[in-house]
């Protein structure tokens with residue numbers, strides 16, 4: 245949450261800062277701002293609203309200079325407003341900084357700084373940090389240090405950060421030390437881009453695409469001093485670090501909307517390809533199993549595992565539920581799916597044979613990271629299923645599996661979900677083949693997986709039909725989503741998609757559970773979306789559907805092609821190709837993503853930037 249950019253070099257900083265903020269806008273869009281060194285002052289432009297509004301402001305009030313920082317905000321402390329927008333100023337303008345994270349002890353620090361005469365104008369925790377750096381700088385100056393020297397400013401940042409509790413990714417400019425930018429991280433991601441005679445900073449690699457291919461990901465407690473010609477990396481507690489320069493693996497096509505109106509729709513339509521990418525090179529037909537390059541565990545260790553904990557948040561947690569069914573069915577290993585936000589503070593019994601998988605698109609979700617660290621600290625093998633290469637979770641895990649889904653820009657997760665389910669299917673196959681799963685069963689799973697990209701292409705053909713159904717139901721204020729077995733997590737995911745982008749209340753349930761309470765919600769204005777492809781308990785789900793119809797509830801069904809029985813009961817049917825039960829979530833999730841998309845559009849909502857949300861949740 246919140247996106248940070250920075251630039252030092254020979255060119256006008258504003259170009260990169262604004263473009264970078266546009267690319268990071270998915271991290272928060274309550275307000276945006278930039279600060280650029282102009283001679284012996286630092287000029288600031290900031291505004292409530294989207295980066296586009298900031299860009300307009302910068303046209304009206306131009307701002308020049310070649311060292312600058314920028315920020316796009318997801319509000320935590322202090323409402324979205326011009327004054328609460330970053331950058332924030334410390335002291336009398338000698339320090340200007342942007343921040344992503346939360347300063348937990350801001351209240352006590354603010355009292356202390358007030359007593360020292362510092363005046364607070366905003367409701368943010370970040371202003372406390374800005375004044376704290378200014379205070380530490382004044383202490384250095386009192387001791388005779390020169391404020392135009394980088395060493396003095398670095399010391400001030402270092403001393404301030406040692407007093408802070410919480411998380412931060414920061415970029416700081418000092419009025420009296422032009423041409424230098426100081427960055428630091430603890431808990432909130434930062435990446436430095438190394439150019440020719442210039443350096444870039446960003447919260448993730450997306451702003452760097454097209455500017456440089458060499459990047460350095462900062463680790464917790466690291467600080468970077470950036471000038472046009474150089475980068476100095478240090479540990480907060482002293483000591484130079486050697487930068488580990490990596491090659492940027494992101495492609496600019498990910499950011500190109502192409503023929504689509506929104507990223508969400510583009511990403512829904514990318515799913516045949518992203519599933520293909522998740523499978524590529526991982527199917528071992530000779531051994532009838534899957535193979536992974538980065539698990540970093542030997543077969544003996546893997547065979548010892550007698551329990552798996554999958555931990556995640558939101559959509560990734562729903563993928564974890566599908567993973568639980570898959571792994572238990574194929575590998576017969578007991579699996580628990582834990583909300584990361586709960587697991588991090590619980591202490592469930594785990595043995596030395598328990599393996600942890602953190603599932604995350606961004607690789608930066610604060611709760612997932614904390615849960616993973618807690619499990620790692622206890623000595624469990626801790627792996628990640630992650631999309632963003634070089635993200636904190638990907639780097640800190642003992643090993644893992646990348647999704648290879650490309651950047652997901654839409655705030656509502658779509659292609660990452662199906663890629664996660666694909667990877668979890670591969671994992672279940674792999675673990676299963678180390679245990680009970682027979683060779684022919686493994687071969688069958690492989691051939692079904694190979695067919696999935698085409699099945700997804702066929703599924704996408706329902707788009708026009710889903711659009712028509714959305715037009716019929718978009719005025720409803722409540723929806724129920726119901727499914728059983730592998731389609732229960734799909735029902736949860738369908739309801740989440742609708743809630744988050746259209747602001748319509750929706751509940752996902754196992755279809756048979758609805759008669760234990762939620763059925764009371766059913767009336768002629770409350771549609772129920774049934775996920776009912778052919779499965780072992782298909783007749784039971786059909787009975788659940790009848791129960792809703794008996795109460796005059798409208799029914800939208802997602803069913804297998806050729807299923808006429810469903811059409812006799814449901815008001816509307818969306819057909820998907822028939823696939824084996826365990827692969828159904830890959831096809832049944834797609835029309836639900838489309839339904840949410842079209843209902844949101846018809847209700848006039850911003851599908852790619854839903855209110856109150858941000859793509860990467862880096863606060864607890």
Ligand code: F6R
Nearest residue numbers: 558559560604605606609656657
């Ligand atoms: C919903 C959505 C969120 C994320 C959740 C976890 O569409 O995107 O629920 O799934 O915030 O994010 P990651 O997967 O990045 O850890």
